């Protein structure tokens with residue numbers, strides 16, 4: 001039986017459980033005492049859910065990640081026209097939904113600039129939540145993940161609250177605390193539309209009982225100003241992401257106008273500045289071990305030590321098992337882009353650098369090979 005079919009059966013089983021929406025308080029307490037989401041090293045953060053096995057940002061992908069033992073699930077958040085937080089990596093919908101097949105939405109197709117890039121398509125900010133709920137999720141990279149594409153149409157677009165409810169329900173059957181690790185996507189873009197996400201994200205967490213740095217929550221952004229603003233309104237932990245291109249600048253205008261790049265932010269002084277508002281940093285993994293000209297892993301940089309010296313945890317992204325994404329020496333002999341290579345080999349090289357967490361599309365593999373869980 002292939003991997004995705006196994007995943008499908010697991011998710012069907014998980015999702016057919018009769019979720020209990022209000023956990024008895026005593027049970028919640030016992031589960032959090034049993035094993036906290038932060039008790040493993042490195043933390044395994046399921047990137048967009050178990051997106052290597054199920055189309056990304058669906059309740060199925062998050063549920064499978066949790067049953068596989070991930071410590072945190074990672075929803076990316078964008079806004080609907082009527083101010084609901086939903087999980088999508090992009091505000092453009094045709095990359096991961098069947099919107100293009102809906103004739104009733106044909107007239108919403110348009111062009112606009114998002115974070116400096118011209119994009120054509122259908123945008124979440126033009127749809128109400130009720131309209132978004134009529135769409136079905138599809139696989140983003142069907143050529144690399146053909147098994148996932150067989151699940152096209154199986155799931156809808158979840159709201160942020162639905163994800164929290166799923167996590168809370170599975171904490172009971174898993175008997176452990178499961179963390180939530182959202183990213184605020186296109187922060188400045190949505191602020192300009194009058195649909196700022198920062199306060200709604202914090203208010204949703206606070207309302208659900210996630211109130212301070214002890215809560216199993218990290219809020220991420222590639223921007224800087226919004227993280228500094230968030231620090232003023234919540235004690236939840238914040239994480240500064242770094243663009244995969246170190247020469248890029250954060251998109252927020254106040255920072256972009258200073259000429260600051262991610263490369264500057266990755267210096268010991270840059271990291272000290274980040275430590276004034278964030279708990280952790282989320283660099284592309286190449287900041288930690290860059291690739292050689294031959295696309296093999298090179299020598300580790302001092303990024304992890306510099307970040308630790310500044311008091312920051314380090315959670316690099318994104319670890320993926322397929323040849324397309326692996327360093328050359330870990331690719332399988334079958335060099336087809338969708339074949340699974342020696343993913344453990346790559347993970348072990350990074351774990352040896354002292355990272356504190358990692359974002360993976362196939363969270364079961366790092367869960368299996370990491371050795372420290374209290």
Ligand SMILES: *[C@@H]1O[C@H](CO)[C@@H](O)[C@H](O)[C@H]1NC(C)=O
Pocket residue numbers: 211212213214215
């Ligand atoms: C966080 O809040 C909880 C519940 O109110 C409290 O028990 C805990 O001590 C707080 N932790 C911190 C670090 O403030």
Ligand SMILES: *[C@@H]1O[C@H](CO)[C@@H](O)[C@H](O)[C@H]1NC(C)=O
Pocket residue numbers: 292293294296
């Ligand atoms: C890269 O590949 C070339 C040609 O195969 C080889 O000569 C060279 O030593 C390799 N360099 C590294 C850093 O592995």
